[in-house]
């Protein structure tokens with residue numbers, strides 16, 4: 048079964064949303080999608096950069112009315 | 125009200141003492157009872173292990189009898205919990221004793237798991253226990269030159285350690301007269317030298333001055349001891365002569381075994397600090413073992429414990445909680461050359477670190493002693 052998990056990293060300055068995502072990525076199976084919630088402006092830039100470098104898949108990203116980013120990343124390896 | 129605290133570390137001890145003081149008359153009248161269950165009769169000041177690795181402290185200086193730190197009304201047992209039966213509101217300990225509760229506080233901390241990365245445990249040294257800190261010290265003493273590679277797993281406790289260990293080892297090697305024969309190579313999981321942006325900018329400037337090489341977007345995949353190199357998830361390979369790790373961490377195995385949270389991190393409400401999910405209304409989670417997206421640090425444990433104790437006391441006295449945890453964290457940052465700075469932030473407020481100075485280092489050194497008053501709730 049393909050899983051979907053939410054990583055709520057709103058308000059996280061340290062370790063910050065990207066480190067939360069990297070840590071959570073190790074806990075899910077290949078094919079699963081993580082939805083990262085981030086209130087950090089930088090996430091829309093640094094998350095796709097890391098995802099591309101490491102070889103996972105950036106499915107989509109969107110920002111809600113509360114200015115929270117929802118970044119959907121699929122574990123590919 | 126029967127309150128059971130699981131874990132006699134920073135969070136559990138500060139919570140229990142703070143609550144005992146607030147409820148002194150209720151405890152005397154038998155209207156409230158506080159029981160602490162821990163895995164050890166010792167309380168350890170873990171931040172001191174950094175100084176053990178550098179030969180500036182010895183492990184015995186960092187230990188006290190837990191019983192000596194607790195308010196006398198707290199019933200303390202060295203009898204670790206094995207089974208959390210949240211549906212029946214009780215826990216069962218190793219000795220088979222059953223402890224029923226109206227409020228359960230879980231504060232079992234976190235542990236390094238270098239074994240989660242192939243080759244890391246066998247080929248690296250770190251400072252995440254007294255024994256390991258002594259080993260790191262031995263390796264630094266025996267080092268004759270070459271490349272010292274600092275590598276960082278996720279998640280880890282104390283977010284400042286990657287920088288602190290690099291700066292302070294640099295001092296140590298310089299003082300041994302080996303700096304010309306040594307290359308420091310610092311790696312970090314994201315695209316800058318630290319999670320806090322302004323700390324990262326400052327650290328990279330210091331690295332440039334000291335000649336420390338840095339590689340970012342470096343997440344540990346495996347260590348090849350035979351070839352003496354580390355490979356990253358991002359496809360890079362770096363050789364080392366001495367590999368100093370900040371290992372990845374998990375919560376305690378008992379948390380995973382009881383299915384309270386993946387990898388031992390318990391889903392926790394960021395404001396109320398109650399466990400999320402079934403039976404969470406009677407369970408509070410504090411310190412490293414929460415899954416909150418904030419630093420796994422003693423200061424986090426401390427601020428959370430104060431809020432939780434105020435809330436528990438208010439529940440006993442008025443039947444309602446007092447306030448929310450605002451995500452407050454305060455971290456010292458040892459910057460080498462006997463200077464330090466700090467970062468303080470909440471869920472809402474980013475940190476504004478200042479330039480390191482000697483006074484802040486002196487304060488940190490004093491805090492290493494003042495901690496024993498702080499954990500008793502005396503400051």
Ligand SMILES: Cc1cc2nc3c(=O)[nH]c(=O)nc-3n(C[C@H](O)[C@H](O)[C@H](O)COP(=O)(O)OP(=O)(O)OC[C@H]3O[C@@H](n4cnc5c(N)ncnc54)[C@H](O)[C@@H]3O)c2cc1C
Nearest residue numbers: 131132133134135162163171204205233411412421422423
């Ligand atoms: C090298 C190093 C440097 C650090 N530097 C800093 C720093 O400068 N500033 C800072 O703020 N933080 C620092 N920290 C982090 C800080 O020490 C931890 O974040 C803090 O101790 C967490 O508190 P805790 O109560 O969650 O867990 P701990 O203090 O680890 O306590 C956990 C307790 O649970 C008990 N336990 C375990 N299993 C069971 C069980 N089954 N039943 C009952 N009890 C159990 C253990 O015996 C222990 O008493 C550092 C840590 C290290 C290792």
